[in-house]
Every structure is written in C-alpha cells, then in structure tokens.
Amino acid sequence: MRLGLFGGSFDPVHLGHLQLAECCQQQAALDEVWFMPAATQPFKKSGPHATDEHRLAMLELATQAEPTWQVSRIELDRGGVSYTADTLRCVHQLRPDDELFFMLGADSLRDFPTWREPQEILRLATPLVVARAGEPAPDFRALLPVASEQRVAELQASMVDMPAMHMASSTIRERIASGDDVQSMLPAEVWQYIEQQQLYLLPN
Numbered sequence: 001m002r003l004g005l006f007g008g009s010f011d012p013v014h015l016g017h018l019q020l021a022e023c024c025q026q027q028a029a030l031d032e033v034w035f036m037p038a039a040t041q042p043f044k045k046s047g048p049h050a051t052d053e054h055r056l057a058m059l060e061l062a063t064q065a066e067p068t069w070q071v072s073r074i075e076l077d078r079g080g081v082s083y084t085a086d087t088l089r090c091v092h093q094l095r096p097d098d099e100l101f102f103m104l105g106a107d108s109l110r111d112f113p114t115w116r117e118p119q120e121i122l123r124l125a126t127p128l129v130v131a132r133a134g135e136p137a138p139d140f141r142a143l144l145p146v147a148s149e150q151r152v153a154e155l156q157a158s159m160v161d162m163p164a165m166h167m168a169s170s171t172i173r174e175r176i177a178s179g180d181d182v183q184s185m186l187p188a189e190v191w192q193y194i195e196q197q198q199l200y201l202l203p204n
C-alpha cells in the first residue's frame with residue numbers, strides 16, 4: 001500500500017488542506033491518506049488555538065465523505081512536541097510493508113533541513129511537495145544539506161501540481177475574530193461546527 005501522511009496544526013482544517021491531499025493522492029497514486037493533527041508543532045511559538053478534540057472533530061467532518069481518508073490521533077496521543085521523525089517511526093512499525101509519503105507545502109519545504117532528524121525522515125518516507133499561493137515556488141535545493149543531488153533531482157521531478165489556494169488557518173482565524181465571512185475557505189460542515197462551538201472569536 002502507498003500511504004500518504006499529512007501533518008499539520010489544522011487549526012482549523014480548510015479547503016487548501018483538502019485540495020493538497022487530493023492532488024497528492026491523485027498524482028502519487030496513494031491508496032490511503034492519514035491526516036495527523038500535531039499536538040504542538042515544533043516551530044510554532046504558541047500551541048494550537050482550538051483544543052485537540054475540536055481540531056479532530058473538524059478533521060473528521062472534513063474527511064468523512066472520502067473513504068480512503070482517515071484522521072490519526074498518533075501525534076495527539078503521544079503529546080508534547082510533534083516531531084515528524086518520531087511519527088514516521090511509529091507509522092512504519094504499524095504498517096511495516098507500506099511505502100510511506102509525507103505531504104507538505106512549499107513553505108514547510110524551505111525549513112525542512114532544520115527539522116529534527118531530516119535524514120531519518122527522508123530514509124523512512126518520500127516527501128510530496130506542493131506550491132503554496134503567495135509563497136515562492138518550492139526550491140528543492142533547500143534539501144541539499146540533507147539529501148544527495150540525485151535524490152533532490154528525483155524529488156523535484158515528482159513535485160505535485162496544485163491550483164493556487166489563497167488561504168491559511170491563521171488568516172481564517174483572524175477573519176472570524178473580525179466578523180468577516182470565511183465560508184468560501186472551509187468545508188460547509190466545518191463552518192457549521194465553528195459557528196455552533198463559537199470557535200476563534202478572540203483575535204490570534
């Protein structure tokens with residue numbers, strides 16, 4: 001099985017995340033996609049705004065119609081800072097015969113060499129990188145400190161095409177707190193949940 005892992009804060013999950021997962025799944029022929037909300041993202045100064053249970057509930061709503069998509073509690077159950085190398089080792093133990101992929105936007109690729117154990121991550125899984133609207137095009141040479149020239153060229157060739165989606169969770173939170181309409185950026189069920197639970201009413 002080809003298993004795609006998609007980590008993020010998902011605070012909240014938005015249509016850009018879903019589009020990213022869909023494009024990676026199609027272009028890399030993934031059998032399954034796991035959305036993995038982070039307990040605490042290593043580089044974010046403060047923890048998530050919504051609780052773990054709210055972020056999970058929104059992800060469940062956003063992914064329920066797609067049978068090959070699942071939401072994984074691995075990082076939330078482990079708690080603490082969510083390092084991707086730890087997560088990949090754990091998934092590899094659970095699914096030793098699967099080929100693992102991990103999905104990320106161009107902004108995350110830029111920082112990748114400063115992640116914990118980047119070489120171990122590249123040993124366990126193949127990154128699937130998509131361009132992010134408003135960000136420079138992904139520069140795979142960012143990987144040269146941790147990957148060979150040949151591997152970098154291979155990864156560049158397998159970059160995933162995705163239509164530009166101008167949205168980010170932080171902007172959505174800010175706009176909700178200002179009373180702006182964000183419905184066009186969210187799955188309808190997720191917007192209803194945010195309204196019912198009165199999430200993100202305070203500024204970031």
Ligand SMILES: Nc1ncnc2c1ncn2[C@@H]1O[C@H](COP(=O)(O)OP(=O)(O)OP(=O)(O)O)[C@@H](O)[C@H]1O
Binds near residue numbers: 170
């Ligand atoms: N609109 C988008 N286009 C492409 N990739 C995206 C988009 N939004 C998020 N991503 C990617 O999804 C992954 C998880 O992102 P995350 O959950 O932190 O969302 P975010 O919108 O970037 O949140 P924030 O604004 O709080 O940083 C990252 O790899 C990020 O690059």
Ligand SMILES: O=C(O)c1ccc[n+]([C@@H]2O[C@H](COP(=O)([O-])O)[C@@H](O)[C@H]2O)c1
Binds near residue numbers: 006082083084104
């Ligand atoms: O392992 C690391 O050192 C590491 C550093 C930064 C980010 N990550 C992971 O990358 C994913 C996307 O992160 P972000 O920055 O978009 O929230 C998320 O699953 C994070 O846990 C992982």
